[in-house]
Amino acid sequence: MKRFTWISIVLIVFLISACSGKEVEYFPSEKEALDSFIEKEEVKGNIDLILTTKDESLLAIQIREDVFFAGELIEDKDGNYYVRRISDDVSVGIGASWELNTEKKNKYTIYFENDEKDANFLPFSNGEYSIALSEGHTITKDTLEFTNAIKDVEVIKGE
DSSP: OHHHHHHHHHHHHHHHHHTSOOOOOOBSSHHHHHHHHHHHHTOOSOEEEEEETTSOEEEEEEEETTEEEEEEEEEOTTSOEEEEEOSOOEEOTTEEEEEEEOTTOOEEEEEEESSOOOTTOEEOTTSSOEEEEEESOHHHHTOOOOOBOEEEEEEEEOO
């Protein structure tokens, strides 16, 4: 019985550590972290870096045609950088929105629209879409409240 318990504990610890996610790869500069991420994710489209009002660096990434996902550029306490995905791929079509959670546990909703002229929307670098970022998860709350979370936008990769 003791042997079974010991083997069970070892097996559980092994499974937990194996399922804990991908190993994070750190880089000494933002550029190196972004270049590695672009290569690994095989990004063919544009990337815009969105600096939020909470000083987080989010990435709006066009993986191909009208398919996008969101990422986050993070600087650790030692001054090293890494990029992580914070959403799945989303086919945008004429427009889409989805909710995001950051490393610092902040919540946002990102919006992509064709030809949106609202003051909260900024042009995405590919020229085909406008993008907005709202504080909070506004889709699941079913609210029209919009608090703009964009402080600045920088084109990281453009065509």
